[in-house]
Amino acid sequence: MAEREKVRVAINGYGVIGKRVADAVALQHDMELAGVADVATDWRPRMATRKGYALYGATAEHAGAMRDAGLAVAGALDELLDTADLVVDCTPKRIAAQNVGIYRNRKLKFIVQGGEKHEVTGHSFVAEASYASAVGRDSTRVVSCNTTSIVRTLTALKNAGLLRRARGTLLRRATDPWESHLGGIMNTLVPEPGIPSHQGPDAQSVDPDLDVVTMAVKVPETLAHLHYWSVQLTRPAEKSEVVEAFGAASRIALIRNGDGLTALNAVTEMMADMGRPHDSLYEVALWEDMMRVEGDEAFYAYMVDNQAIVIPETVDAIRALIGNVCDARESIARTNAALGIGAVVHALGR
């Protein structure tokens, strides 16, 4: 494929992640959206056709049900895959595992999301950490929202030569807003039954060098995850060094409690004010003024928009697999420009 041609991307699964990936792909100058496939027949796929996206049923039966529901359907998944250079699988966990066989049989490059295991593709992706090893591969796995944020932040410390070991507590939003009527927790906290939680090892699937242990707990809100970290540095450091390390990363936004960004909802509202679709916070939003560095220890907290953070990573993963952009920085820059990443810090005038 020549550099000039646009990569044709299919999206299988038009849910929380799928619809955001579709919108993000549609914004890239070097990509075009081949279409989206799903199983629903209600208001949700209607929104896809309203945006002009070609809509496919996950199977011929689903396509038929969609037609019966009055939706404009372009066909079934098979037909969508015929027209695509690559497919991003955004279906629920168990379904995705089955789809992988279909993609392999077609020799179609594919990306799965963080719900799947590392073994499914043998490669786990975070742009700043593992882009190079993904270039030209047949498939990769974009790791989960929590893991993505961990790899982004610890890679920043590692790149600055500061990271020795990191211990984190992860407060996980109990459910996404769009399905908060279907299930969630109410007026309670639900610890993950196992310590450590799986995110630490999962981060190591991207970068085995990370010395990281996590504990996780579900909290009764729908907006975002919130992480607290105690990090042992390689040496006593100044706070400014740690801030600089994070500031040098491509997808960490340093925000300030002192600017009125005192809670998750305030940051979400700022994203809405910035006109971000779905109030998406693609960045890890790390509170600079709350951070404390004391001797060889750093303590800090950041917010993770679990619906949005993996979207730019997925876009980069597409370029890596296709292989026409070999430099992580180049892909990250394109993706960030198309999605307005970086604007947060700028918006705050610093």
Add this chain to the structure above:
Amino acid sequence: MAEREKVRVAINGYGVIGKRVADAVALQHDMELAGVADVATDWRPRMATRKGYALYGATAEHAGAMRDAGLAVAGALDELLDTADLVVDCTPKRIAAQNVGIYRNRKLKFIVQGGEKHEVTGHSFVAEASYASAVGRDSTRVVSCNTTSIVRTLTALKNAGLLRRARGTLLRRATDPWESHLGGIMNTLVPEPGIPSHQGPDAQSVDPDLDVVTMAVKVPETLAHLHYWSVQLTRPAEKSEVVEAFGAASRIALIRNGDGLTALNAVTEMMADMGRPHDSLYEVALWEDMMRVEGDEAFYAYMVDNQAIVIPETVDAIRALIGNVCDARESIARTNAALGIGAVVHALGR
């Protein structure tokens, strides 16, 4: 002022309502935004300047504080008012009452929001019910979100000759998302201490003919209000007649539980998918398939986005006071087109 000239609108108060009015005014072909005034110095006014809105301090002192905080400030409220044909006051309750004197002294037309009493302007506004009597006036009050929805829906029934008396229970969201870190209720329900609640009489300030009684209760969520109604009709009717009456209104969206719009959050997500800024639902979203008409009684429920529903009304109120558009239907049509109102029903393919 000639029809061709654009009305210059000042917004005093850049909060939940003020910022949405600013965005809506900026979208109207026959209006331009003179600027916005506020007292905050944090991330919030920064979003205004980011959009290119002229930012003013509520006083010279506030303008100074904003400048000290690094904001690009155009001046103080007085200067903003000098350049405007009309001001929309979106400040908190007690402040607005004081501002009215300032506007009157300047002989500047003004609009207050529903937190103020009817007596402040002597006129209460809902476009479909009281546009005509507002034309050319010096001031009006756009009634509150709850009252707006009541007047919209009961006017629709009245116009169809069906309304005898209406009894409603109003579930009020406890706080807005952007200030949900500052206060709200948790795992409880808080009845309004008085029955009936004030919304019934408030609706009568727009249309004294309405026979309406309301009871209200605060519920622990931030998304929207939800109203349940038992309406006695003037005669036994078919459900189709009632549906038709609501369908004929300009800002009622008939939605369907059977389309998957089974809860407040689903409707909000659909607004996000439609690209509405701040997920705004300007319409009263009334569940058509849940409605029951039995003899001379109608039972139904609808959702009210308390942050958005008064925005189109405010835009219409501007035109009414300026007086260059004398026909309610003409103003409503312009506003609806600019804000994409009507698209909801269309989006659902019905």
Add this chain to the structure above:
Amino acid sequence: MAEREKVRVAINGYGVIGKRVADAVALQHDMELAGVADVATDWRPRMATRKGYALYGATAEHAGAMRDAGLAVAGALDELLDTADLVVDCTPKRIAAQNVGIYRNRKLKFIVQGGEKHEVTGHSFVAEASYASAVGRDSTRVVSCNTTSIVRTLTALKNAGLLRRARGTLLRRATDPWESHLGGIMNTLVPEPGIPSHQGPDAQSVDPDLDVVTMAVKVPETLAHLHYWSVQLTRPAEKSEVVEAFGAASRIALIRNGDGLTALNAVTEMMADMGRPHDSLYEVALWEDMMRVEGDEAFYAYMVDNQAIVIPETVDAIRALIGNVCDARESIARTNAALGIGAVVHALGR
């Protein structure tokens, strides 16, 4: 069975309702608890044995699993039923329907809860409305928490000759506290898809004369239901007449917003302060000072503790089926005395 002998009561299902019925039965002078049966092997049945209740497995297999978990098990359900005069089934919906066959084969009197249909027993029970027709029957169904409260309040108005027709909006707590980690709704409201909701017809299964229509919605809290009513009276009335009608009922507590009981949580805290087990509010707690009577209409709201309200009814239903107490008033008086019902009003000094 002679009046002197104690009725031996078995409880099948030791969940939210079962454990409360067990405690209530244990407090009655004319009853004794034969034992409780369940399927769980975790901390929950341990609490039963801790109280000295004989614990049985729902089957021999369950009894075995309980033993393996270190619980002191008395045997399986069959053995429990052998020793009982009557069984109260408090198992989940689908299980209960199957159990009924077991009880019938044994010719054992039984009570099911409101999750079951009226047809399962052919009789629906609320002490003040249908005790007499239950006397000596083989079985009855204690109706659901919502329906119980509706029948209690509307029967009070009917007994005073005041009830013409009642229209209610029911705010339903989304889940019980003890299972709020397993599922519920978050930051949304979920309307029942059908209007009217089933509670109106269900109330008519107890008293076919009631003209009642209900609409229902799930709200994101765990404490209690809250009902709002618009009632058309048979004639214009004074508020004092309506208050008196409610005050004459045996299980309605008139509370006052002006006493600081301004929300569900305040009433729950008062129950805790009164030492009620599980903070149980057995009464319908109706806000006297919020009530409004206007001409021939009454408007009021009350709170329903969905975990507790059916407990005294179940105790009365036991006496009715056994048939040794033929007068509803006598049974209600015994139950109320044992559970401290009536103390609420007294506690408030009125």
Add this chain to the structure above:
Amino acid sequence: MAEREKVRVAINGYGVIGKRVADAVALQHDMELAGVADVATDWRPRMATRKGYALYGATAEHAGAMRDAGLAVAGALDELLDTADLVVDCTPKRIAAQNVGIYRNRKLKFIVQGGEKHEVTGHSFVAEASYASAVGRDSTRVVSCNTTSIVRTLTALKNAGLLRRARGTLLRRATDPWESHLGGIMNTLVPEPGIPSHQGPDAQSVDPDLDVVTMAVKVPETLAHLHYWSVQLTRPAEKSEVVEAFGAASRIALIRNGDGLTALNAVTEMMADMGRPHDSLYEVALWEDMMRVEGDEAFYAYMVDNQAIVIPETVDAIRALIGNVCDARESIARTNAALGIGAVVHALGR
């Protein structure tokens, strides 16, 4: 005062803490409740008189207002203090600071709660850590719920020679159930603006040797706090050693996720099933099976009932100040027996 005489204890402030302290004091064989003072006139002080507690107004004016509200009032605070050997101040923060002057003038021994600063009394109290130094003093401060749990757990590790340094993340319930209608956070998380949070230094006010850093965040639930810890031990250890260290403490309950105690609400429900007043969890409930010990690091989580945990400490503090029980273990044993502490582990059959 002879050992045989009962200490007469006054409680100033009958709120969340005051009413629980009153109940706990009433249960001690070596204490009697002189009475409680407050300012409220609503249902709350009514509950005190209902229990037979002598009720006093905080001032003569408050006493008068209480009388006007129909409450049986014994007099004003001055009169209550006249009859007491010691006063426990449970009033809100700012009020307590003023009260201290009154107590000192009277040369009355007093206890303040953790809202006050260490300097107010010069001594900070947790029974297992600082009983001895409180014996015979004029006053002490029972530290806050969070600090109490930290000192209890870290003292246990210290006593076993295992504690090197501890880093904790504290999830704080946003408001208490009884005032959850007055304020709280909704669908968001609110980080404490400063890292480290104050609880670390506060723990050092009890034991300056503790190397402890804390970070804190408010979460939208009302039940309890939840702490996550990463602790560096003095040496590599087995998990059994750490479990043993905690098990040896007098007020730590080792619970198991595998027993079904999988979330805060489950533990609360178990307390209700045990008949604990207000579902009080006096113990630090630490999940034994979730704990992980890896080399010289221990990771664990526990639940803190912020309304209950300081109650037994306050009872012990009374004995320490009075000085008739000089041994911490003796006082703890008496308090624990009276409150049923220790029963949790026993209830779980281990």
